[in-house]
Amino acid sequence: MTFIPIRALPDPILKQKSKRVRNIDGSVKKLIGDMIETMHAAGGVGLAAPQVGVPWRVIVIGIPGEEDIVLINPKVVRRTGERLVDEGCLSIPGYIGQIKRAMSVRVKGRDLTGKEIRIKATELLAEVLEHEIDHLNGVLYIDYLDSMDKLRKIELAEAQL
Numbered sequence: 001m002t003f004i005p006i007r008a009l010p011d012p013i014l015k016q017k018s019k020r021v022r023n024i025d026g027s028v029k030k031l032i033g034d035m036i037e038t039m040h041a042a043g044g045v046g047l048a049a050p051q052v053g054v055p056w057r058v059i060v061i062g063i064p065g066e067e068d069i070v071l072i073n074p075k076v077v078r079r080t081g082e083r084l085v086d087e088g089c090l091s092i093p094g095y096i097g098q099i100k101r102a103m104s105v106r107v108k109g110r111d112l113t114g115k116e117i118r119i120k121a122t123e124l125l126a127e128v129l130e131h132e133i134d135h136l137n138g139v140l141y142i143d144y145l146d147s148m149d150k151l152r153k154i155e156l157a158e159a160q161l
C-alpha cells in the first residue's frame with residue numbers, strides 16, 4: 001500500500017463529478033488499499049477517491065474504534081432530520097465550518113467483493129457518509145456556507161473528512 005498525497009483546494013478534481021466503477025478489478029482494489037493507508041496516515045476519518053486524484057466513485061471510512069468501511073458506487077437513499085455540525089476536510093486543511101447535516105442517513109453501495117451493502121447511520125458515521133459521497137459529486141462542505149467568513153481557522157482539525 002502506498003501513501004498518496006491528498007489534493008487540496010483549488011485543485012479542480014475536487015469540483016468534478018466522479019465516474020461509477022463498472023468492474024472491481026485489481027486497480028480498484030489497489031486504489032482502496034492506498035486510500036485506507038492514506039486516510040489513516042493523514043489522521044482522517046474518511047476519504048473519497050477524488051481527494052487522491054482518482055475521479056471514481058469510491059470512499060473509505062475509518063472511525064476510531066470501529067472497523068474500516070469501503071463503499072463503491074455509494075448513494076444516499078434517505079436523509080432524516082437536521083442538525084448543525086462543525087465540519088472539516090483533509091482537502092481544506094486548517095479550517096472548519098458549521099453546516100447542516102442529516103440526523104440519520106441510509107446509504108447503499110457495494111463492498112470489495114461487489115456485494116450490495118446497506119448502512120443506516122447516525123452521528124459521526126452519518127456525517128462522514130454524507131461528506132464523502134458529496135466529494136464524489138464535486139461538492140465540498142464549504143459549498144453549504146452562506147459566506148466564507150463563516151470558516152474558522154483551527155490549529156488541528158477536529159474532524160478531518
Ligand SMILES: [Zn+2]
Nearest residue numbers: 089090091161
Ligand atoms: Zn473532505
